[in-house]
Every structure is written in C-alpha cells, then in structure tokens.
Amino acid sequence: MAILNDTKARLVAKGYTQKDGIDYEETFSPVSKKDSLRIIMALVAHYDLELHQMDVKTAFLNGNLDEEVFMDQPEGFMVEGKEHMVCKLKRSIYGLKQASRQCYLKFNDTITSFGFKENIVDRCIYLKISGSKFIVLVLYVDDILLATIDFGLLCQTKEFLSKNFEMKDMGEASYVIKIEIFRDRAHGLLGLSQKAYINKVLEKFKMDKCSSSVVPIQKGDKFNLMQCPKNELERNQMETIPYASIVGSLLYAQTCTRPDISFAVGMLGRYQSNPGMDHWKAAKKVSRYLQGTKDYMLTYKRSDHLEVIGYSYSDFFGCVDTRKSTFGYLFLLAEGAISWKSANSLLSLHPLWKLNL
Structure with missing residues (x-):
C-alpha cells in the first residue's frame, strides 16, 4: 500500500480572465536553445569543466508585477467579515499570463548584478569572467546549469543564487529537461541520452x-x-x-x-x-x-x-x-x-x- 509522505497545495490565478492591456502587457519569456545547451556540453567534455545543477523552487512566485492585478479571495481562506473584498497581488503567482516573463526579468536583473553578462544570441546563457576564471550559466525556466573550471567560483555563484532565491542544489548535473547526462571524466567523455x-x-x-x-x-x-x-x-x-x-x-x-x-x-x-x-x-x-x-x-x-x-x-x-x-x-x-x-x-x-x- 502506498504511503503519502508529502502533500502540496498551490494557489493558482485564473489567468484566462485577464484582459490584454489592462491586467498584462507582454507575456513572452525566453528559454535557452537546445543548440546552446549542446555547445556547452561539448565544451564541458573538451575542457573537463565542473557541471552542476540547481533548481529554483516555486520560480514563478519571484517575479514583480508591473500592473495592478486583483483576484478573488481563495475559497476556504476568506477573511471573516471581509468576504466581499478582493486581494491585490504584490508579486506574480502561478496562473498569471505574465508570470513566466516576470520571473525571467527578476532572475535576469539579479544575475547580471553579480557580474554575469547575457549572451547576445541566446538570452538565457550567461557568462561571468573573473580574472583567468570563468563560469557559464544556462537558464531553462527553473532549471539552472553551471559550468566552470574553478570550483571556488562555482561555490560563490551557488551561494549568491541561494541568497536571492529559494534554491535546491542538485550537485553534479545528471538529468535536465528530460535529458540524462553521463560523464566519464577520466576519458574526457560526456553523453546525452533520452x-x-x-x-x-x-x-x-x-x-x-x-x-x-x-x-x-x-x-x-x-x-x-x-x-x-x-x-x-x-x-x-x-x-x-x-x-x-x-x-x-x-x-x-x-x-x-x-x-x-x-x-x-x-x-x-x-x-x-x-x-x-x-x-x-x-x-x-x-x-x-x-x-x-x-x-x-x-x-x-x-x-x-x-x-x-x-x-x-x-x-x-x-x-x-x-x-x-x-x-x-x-x-x-x-x-x-x-x-x-x-x-x-x-x-x-x-x-x-x-x-x-
């Protein structure tokens, strides 16, 4: 018999009721290209780089809203005596049409403040150079890959991300966007499998x-x-x-x-x-x-x-x-x-x- 170890609940906005030009403007949010990911994997194999993975928990809750957005109080959690009132959202939540975009903008502002430069071809690839050291960051919605030859720079980046977002450190990368990553560092090999x-x-x-x-x-x-x-x-x-x-x-x-x-x-x-x-x-x-x-x-x-x-x-x-x-x-x-x-x-x-x- 299955045992339930964990339960989760998520408040989701009714984004289908939002009106363009009133409740939101732009909704586009970039993701890293698969070509970019494979190029970086090739460089990781050739230069024997450290390759680690992190996950942004509840990523869409990090975005700041540019518009005033109101929503009904959720059933079962209405404030007694104020049932007729609505909630004004201070930040984006799941379900909003602009949630993904606002999450990306918040991450972009944060990571560039730490010295990372956005790639001009792929906006979800970031590079930071510190002296003779460098670190590459790949962003795919809430999945992050970090590739570097310097372990100290890797730890600094992880610490910075954890201070600004609720993160889960996955250690050495092994599985991302339904792709398994295999490495044989002794022979300089890296494989991607589905x-x-x-x-x-x-x-x-x-x-x-x-x-x-x-x-x-x-x-x-x-x-x-x-x-x-x-x-x-x-x-x-x-x-x-x-x-x-x-x-x-x-x-x-x-x-x-x-x-x-x-x-x-x-x-x-x-x-x-x-x-x-x-x-x-x-x-x-x-x-x-x-x-x-x-x-x-x-x-x-x-x-x-x-x-x-x-x-x-x-x-x-x-x-x-x-x-x-x-x-x-x-x-x-x-x-x-x-x-x-x-x-x-x-x-x-x-x-x-x-x-x-």
Whole structure:
C-alpha cells in the first residue's frame, strides 16, 4: 500500500480572465536553445569543466508585477467579515499570463548584478569572467546549469543564487529537461541520452513491447497529400488515432538528442492537419526504430583540436506536393552533434531548372 509522505497545495490565478492591456502587457519569456545547451556540453567534455545543477523552487512566485492585478479571495481562506473584498497581488503567482516573463526579468536583473553578462544570441546563457576564471550559466525556466573550471567560483555563484532565491542544489548535473547526462571524466567523455523519455513515449502509445526497426524511414518511401483521408469514413477512422501527439513526442526527442530521426519526423510533421493511415504507420515505424536504438546517446569527447565541422545537403524539388526541395545540415563540435535541421526550402523550384550543388 502506498504511503503519502508529502502533500502540496498551490494557489493558482485564473489567468484566462485577464484582459490584454489592462491586467498584462507582454507575456513572452525566453528559454535557452537546445543548440546552446549542446555547445556547452561539448565544451564541458573538451575542457573537463565542473557541471552542476540547481533548481529554483516555486520560480514563478519571484517575479514583480508591473500592473495592478486583483483576484478573488481563495475559497476556504476568506477573511471573516471581509468576504466581499478582493486581494491585490504584490508579486506574480502561478496562473498569471505574465508570470513566466516576470520571473525571467527578476532572475535576469539579479544575475547580471553579480557580474554575469547575457549572451547576445541566446538570452538565457550567461557568462561571468573573473580574472583567468570563468563560469557559464544556462537558464531553462527553473532549471539552472553551471559550468566552470574553478570550483571556488562555482561555490560563490551557488551561494549568491541561494541568497536571492529559494534554491535546491542538485550537485553534479545528471538529468535536465528530460535529458540524462553521463560523464566519464577520466576519458574526457560526456553523453546525452533520452532513454527514459523514449521508454515513456513508447509506453504512452502502447508500443513498449513492439519489435524494433533498423531504420526510421525506408529509402524510397514517399509521402504525399494523396495519402490523406479522401472521405468521411477515412477521416472518422483517423480521429481516434493520436497522430499529432505521437509526432509531437517524436519531435521533442529529435530536437534534443536524436538527429538521426530528423528527416523522418520532418516528413511526418507536414501532414499533421490531415494525416492518413500511411502517415500513421510511418510514425509507428519511427517509434519502433527508437525502441531498438533507445540506448543511443549524443557523445562529446576531449580531442587535440577543438573545431566545428559542418555538413549540408539538399535534394532537387523532392516534395511531390509543393515541388520544394528538402535540405538538411549537421554541425559537430568535440566530435558530437551540436546543431541539425531537416526542412523544406522556402522556394518552389520548376522541374526544368537545374541545380548544381
């Protein structure tokens, strides 16, 4: 029998009742790019940096509000004799449309006051240089990664963060945004794996016991709009199939650690608005490929020469629906993939044109 060890409660505002221009203005809040994360992981492996993780507890409660926001007193906690009155929020709380943005702004102001500089390309990557020492901070909502060669600077940063926010020190980083981090510092190796995430995806779609596939997509496989439902019966059949959900799950794995399914997932994404049974079978094939390769991980290792190596390729109007070319690229650092993409070109090409690559 399960034993309840801890209970939690959270007051959440009814953000859906907020009015634009009155209760909030901007809501955008940046998060670190996956490319940035992988670049830093490659540098951690190459330079044998310390890599630690911290978590901001109840992060959205840290933001200051720029607007006057009022809310009803929560049921069961009304002040006796003042039931007709409302609460004026002094700070942001969960549920507010601007909560994430205000949390980011508060963190940004705080960390830059400690000498960190915001990266001009990725606003959630910060760098602090102290003499010959440096420390890099990666922010992903409430998850923080710290990479440095100096343990003293690491401790100073942790102490500063703990004084300004309620923090949880996770020690050496091992799991962040559904990515497992493995290190073999003696051999200069760092690996990023999503085996646990893939297992959950397979279980969610009842494919955890499925046989594996050796490839995510077969050479010569073609998908087009002619494979989409053509009548009401076919459309009704597809309504019960979670196509968009499985493509979204595959997309997250592809975005984080699996460039090998980038082309296949990109093809599947083109038909999300009206998928057919052939598209569904193709999505399951990609899932079966992950079943057989879930132990794969992105690996970075220390080398004699740290350099970026890039590859690119494009077909010639390969999409039969739009006559657009499909292009792709892959960049490596520390002998591991840091950036990749497979997508349709923005331009449609006439079949009589010739393309020299």
